Amino acid sequence: MKKKLLFLTFSSILYSSFAFTQSARLITEELKVLNEIGEKLWLSERNWRNFGKDPCRDEGDWHDFVKCDCSFDSNTTCRVTEISMTSQNVSTVLPSKFAELQYLQILDLSCNYFRASIPSEWATMRLSELSLMENTLFGPFPTILTKITTLRYLSIQGNRFSGPIPKEIANLKSLEKLVLSSNEFTGQLPVALAKLTNLTDLRISDNNFTGKIPNFISQWTQISNLQFQGCSFEGPIPSSISVLTKLEDLRISDLKSGASTFPPLRKMTKLSILVLRNCLIRGPIPRYVGNLRNLQTLDLSFNNLTGEIPSSFSLLRNVDHIYLTKNDLTGPMPQWIFSSIKNVDVSYNHFTWDASGPKICEQGTINVVESYSSSINIQDDIHPCLRKDFPCTKSDTQKIFSLHINCGGAEVNINNTIIYEADTERRGASSYYNAGNWAFSSTGNFLDEDHDFDDYMLSNTSNLYNTHDSDAYTLSNTSELYNTPKCDMELYTTARKAAISLTYYGLCLLNGKYTVKLHFAEIGLTDDNLFNSIGKRVFNVYVQGELKLIDFDIVKEARGVGIGVIKSYTVIVKNNTLKIQLYWAGKGTTGIPMRGSYGPIISAISVDPHFVITRHHRKRLDVGLIVGIVGGVTLVLIIMICLWRKGYNMNRNQPIEVDQMSHTTSFN
């Protein structure tokens, strides 16, 4: 995998001196140091034999990773100035010997599997750029690094560093880019950070800080990229942010508390990405937002914004994605939305319907599901999906009482008993798809992705293991893990994913009690002790609007990747609609296995009733009953055979399916 380097490079300058100096040689001491490091890194893993050769002369095993400056001693001697050794599957501790390369300025060891922490010898290094991004380093913030005061770029993103950011960070006065995202840092941001006035790029997303976003952010007057997503800050966004007029990319999400009005961003005319998601922002969207003409992505979703969408929005010509999802916006829906080829998501709002409004929710790249207030009348020609509460307008005999979806995959027939319906709609940035008995609404595109098209479906790239039912497990944690029958494996080979939010609807279900099972398996990451296994996916799950899973991590729950896990809920459907929502709260890694890899995934959904149909639905009753009994008995048999084949003793650790089918076939 080719990762884009985060660093600006001045390597072109170095190259030019290199070009003239084929006769120059790397100084012996440094050649020796490289050899020692090479042996340490790869002796056992790779068959490096050319340690003695000179990488500055384009020879030997180091030459792919090393750049030299050969202008020493009248162009006869070279020194190593840059080492870039990314994605090499190196799995060891960081060699202290790097510190002996006195002229080393750039050290990029990103996307490996380096362990432990930073060697104390590194304190003497004079680096200007250091990336240790996406490794498995841990321990407190490496204060050693604050001694390398020459640093202009520092990334330790995607490791397991923990504890507070120390005040010594202020020593790094030359820092322009600081990336601390996806670690386990805690505590308040130290005031010392305010001293880093040359910062142009600061990313601290996906940590667990406390306290408010500090006022001193206004000190970073040079900043163009600021990312505070999912780091547990309290709001509000301080109004001192208004002076950061060089911002091009501002992402703040998921503030814990502290409601406020829209922050003052009027002067930030360079903004091209603006994400203020779930930041407890209330009141109207200021008109000037439509004058931020460089905007490409505008995400104001999951706030409490009120009033109308400013008409100035129609002037946002460069914008590709607008997310106003889940606010309290009112007024008529502006017409420019429908003449636009952009992705515009205005779902979950309170617009007032007028004759020019949409009549159905299938609107291409425009998502309008539940965008109108529940006071609009559902007439024949206006689909109920448009209304806030998504009422069912079908008669009881047309209603359904079970539902099975194979998310992101083709139809799957589990042993001629249960058909999991196909779910292969490709769109997802801002879309609503109705499959008849169910539907989904998907919001969000993957930011920072290297390629142009977004893929909202995942397939497994390696083998799956047997799944286990986490509820069965937690119910009886004394016994071994319970593996679900192999016959279900197919459900886990695909998944649907979303960048911000994904809501599945069960439509027109008969009211009553149901068992809802959400099937998950991590198929986007690996656990091979290579760089991909450093990835972490974390999201929240709501069922019927109720938060059921917070910071849900499939791998943690299933105890591995490629292993299914079922979360099972008893749900009472009162108004015929079932809603299952997955939401990305800005947590987890965002660059593994590729840039822009994050967001919730789900493999399959099953919904089965606890009841059997009453006389009122007689016609349905017969079918339902027969299907129920025949299906139930068949499934119990299948499961018994399955378990018997696997050598399970039926007397212990009963699978939940058996339990549940007895519900389905019993009257209550």
Ligand SMILES: *[C@@H]1O[C@H](CO)[C@@H](O)[C@H](O)[C@H]1NC(C)=O
């Ligand atoms: C070293 O090489 C550079 C570039 O080729 C040249 O400009 C410079 O004069 C050389 N210096 C000496 C001392 O030869």
Ligand SMILES: *[C@@H]1O[C@H](CO)[C@@H](O)[C@H](O)[C@H]1NC(C)=O
């Ligand atoms: C790292 O390991 C992966 C998986 O085994 C392999 O595909 C890749 O080629 C390796 N990369 C290098 C540089 O050895």
Ligand SMILES: *[C@@H]1O[C@H](CO)[C@@H](O)[C@H](O)[C@H]1NC(C)=O
């Ligand atoms: C901050 O940036 C300015 C302009 O690039 C530079 O002159 C100054 O030396 C920098 N300060 C530090 C402490 O590096």
Ligand SMILES: *[C@@H]1O[C@H](CO)[C@@H](O)[C@H](O)[C@H]1NC(C)=O
């Ligand atoms: C984050 O920190 C708070 C205390 O500040 C703690 O209650 C919570 O469990 C932590 N969350 C995680 C995911 O570590």
Ligand SMILES: *[C@@H]1O[C@H](CO)[C@@H](O)[C@H](O)[C@H]1NC(C)=O
């Ligand atoms: C914001 O909206 C959420 C639900 O969307 C609601 O629970 C909360 O009370 C609202 N807060 C304010 C300040 O209106």
Ligand SMILES: *[C@@H]1O[C@H](CO)[C@@H](O)[C@H](O)[C@H]1NC(C)=O
């Ligand atoms: C996906 O998982 C299934 C079940 O383990 C396996 O048969 C299939 O080969 C896997 N697909 C890939 C591409 O590895």
Ligand SMILES: *[C@@H]1O[C@H](CO)[C@@H](O)[C@H](O)[C@H]1NC(C)=O
């Ligand atoms: C399951 O584990 C919990 C915590 O480890 C323990 O308190 C409980 O007794 C265990 N349950 C059984 C049935 O052993």
Ligand SMILES: *[C@@H]1O[C@H](CO)[C@@H](O)[C@H](O)[C@H]1NC(C)=O
């Ligand atoms: C069901 O919908 C009706 C009308 O749409 C509404 O009056 C009622 O409050 C809803 N009931 C529940 C439990 O949500």
Ligand SMILES: *[C@@H]1O[C@H](CO)[C@@H](O)[C@H](O)[C@H]1NC(C)=O
């Ligand atoms: C499901 O059907 C397949 C193919 O007919 C069969 O191989 C498998 O054993 C069945 N599973 C169970 C649990 O009976």
